[in-house]
Amino acid sequence: MADLNAVEIRNVSKIFGFGEFAFAAVNDTSVAIRQNEFFTLLGPSGCGKTTLLRLIAGFEFPTSGEILLNGENIAAMPPFKRPVNTVFQSYALFPHMTVAENIGFGLQMLGRPKAEIQARVAEMLKLVRMEELRGRRTSQISGGQQQRVALARALAPQPKVLLLDEPLSALDYKLRKDMQIELKRLQAETGITFIFVTHDQEEALTMSDRVAVMSAGRILQVGSPREIYDAPTDRFVADFIGETNFLKGRVVSTENGIAEVDTGVAGHIAAALPTGFSPDGEVTVVLRPEHAMLCPPDAMGECQMTGTLENVVYFGTDTHYHVVLSDGVTPFTLREQNKPMQAARFAQGDRVGISVEANAARVLRN
Ligand SMILES: Nc1ncnc2c1ncn2[C@@H]1O[C@H](COP(=O)(O)OP(=O)(O)OP(=O)(O)O)[C@@H](O)[C@H]1O
Numbered sequence: 033m034a035d036l037n038a039v040e041i042r043n044v045s046k047i048f049g050f051g052e053f054a055f056a057a058v059n060d061t062s063v064a065i066r067q068n069e070f071f072t073l074l075g076p077s078g079c080g081k082t083t084l085l086r087l088i089a090g091f092e093f094p095t096s097g098e099i100l101l102n103g104e105n106i107a108a109m110p111p112f113k114r115p116v117n118t119v120f121q122s123y124a125l126f127p128h129m130t131v132a133e134n135i136g137f138g139l140q141m142l143g144r145p146k147a148e149i150q151a152r153v154a155e156m157l158k159l160v161r162m163e164e165l166r167g168r169r170t171s172q173i174s175g176g177q178q179q180r181v182a183l184a185r186a187l188a189p190q191p192k193v194l195l196l197d198e199p200l201s202a203l204d205y206k207l208r209k210d211m212q213i214e215l216k217r218l219q220a221e222t223g224i225t226f227i228f229v230t231h232d233q234e235e236a237l238t239m240s241d242r243v244a245v246m247s248a249g250r251i252l253q254v255g256s257p258r259e260i261y262d263a264p265t266d267r268f269v270a271d272f273i274g275e276t277n278f279l280k281g282r283v284v285s286t287e288n289g290i291a292e293v294d295t296g297v298a299g300h301i302a303a304a305l306p307t308g309f310s311p312d313g314e315v316t317v318v319l320r321p322e323h324a325m326l327c328p329p330d331a332m333g334e335c336q337m338t339g340t341l342e343n344v345v346y347f348g349t350d351t352h353y354h355v356v357l358s359d360g361v362t363p364f365t366l367r368e369q370n371k372p373m374q375a376a377r378f379a380q381g382d383r384v385g386i387s388v389e390a391n392a393a394r395v396l397r398n
Pocket of ligand 1: 056057076078081082084231
């Protein structure tokens with residue numbers, strides 16, 4: 033059993049509407065989510081994240097394709113029979129019930145013995161650190177506390193998979209950061225597979241074991257946060273996550289998965305190719321702003337590219353330099369970490385040279 037994926041989505045589509053109004057909210061998507069994984073579906077509003085979650089939960093049925101849970105096809109299994117539970121954005125708690133009653137509600141519906149419910153509720157109260165508020169009505173606790181109760185209620189029946197649909201979006205920034213750590217802890221302590229939906233890239237990168245980036249009903253890339261950030265394969269993924277520079281160019285040669293790309297204005301750049309991709313014409317190269325540096329003024333001749341500094345933005349931890357390269361049109365952004373009491377080295381209007389870290393540039397598939 034241990035080797036089976038927790039959830040397997042096989043060529044699943046979900047079409048809403050008919051005829052000319054037919055719309056694929058999920059479009060021929062496949063992905064395997066491992067046991068005990070913190071897996072995140074990340075994408076902009078309307079890309080199909082919630083629909084995919086609802087398909088796993090059984091609130092929607094796929095138009096085509098299969099969904100397997102622990103290797104078992106669950107097409108015919110109604111939502112309440114699936115070993116899956118959902119935490120909604122709205123929490124959906126019962127305001128007239130106490131914290132403890134809310135947590136025990138699911139177990140009661142399943143007809144579990146009273147002693148078992150009591151023991152389990154006590155365990156859950158401890159897990160989410162809400163023991164002191166067990167007798168309070170949920171209408172009389174804070175947003176963050178309600179979030180904890182919603183989590184405890186969903187975890188109480190010991191689901192194999194917990195689905196979380198933007199569960200932190202109603203919380204303010206500080207509480208959200210605290211709950212992110214709390215969720216990671218809960219996942220590690222329970223060993224339950226978490227499938228977490230968010231449109232917040234920072235949240236996805238900091239919390240997940242793996243992230244699936246979705247756009248227009250499709251999963252474009254699945255990987256660890258580092259893979260998704262450092263090695264995006266698609267323009268959408270590169271653009272959606274973090275800041276990126278795009279440079280158009282032509283492949284001159286390819287060797288061992290590295291292409292030499294002539295970008296014209298930024299010279300020849302060695303850029304890694306996505307696995308199994310060997311282009312020979314026009315390509316786009318991506319380079320993260322923190323993987324480029326401003327050259328010392330006396331070393332300008334040795335730089336990868338040159339340009340004019342258009343704008344300098346101080347962010348406290350780092351400074352962003354917005355440059356227009358020497359063709360007068362191509363924008364390029366660099367980010368440098370600030371040092372204590374460092375004086376500004378460059379000013380708007382300066383001619384600057386830019387060097388690039390080795391192994392940082394990548395060719396995109398599209
Ligand atoms: N029941 C439905 N009938 C028709 N269209 C739907 C239905 N449910 C969702 N859609 C459409 O499917 C697309 C995907 O919706 P979904 O809620 O899955 O997106 P999402 O990525 O979760 O977005 P958000 O972050 O805004 O919740 C949207 O264009 C939405 O309007």
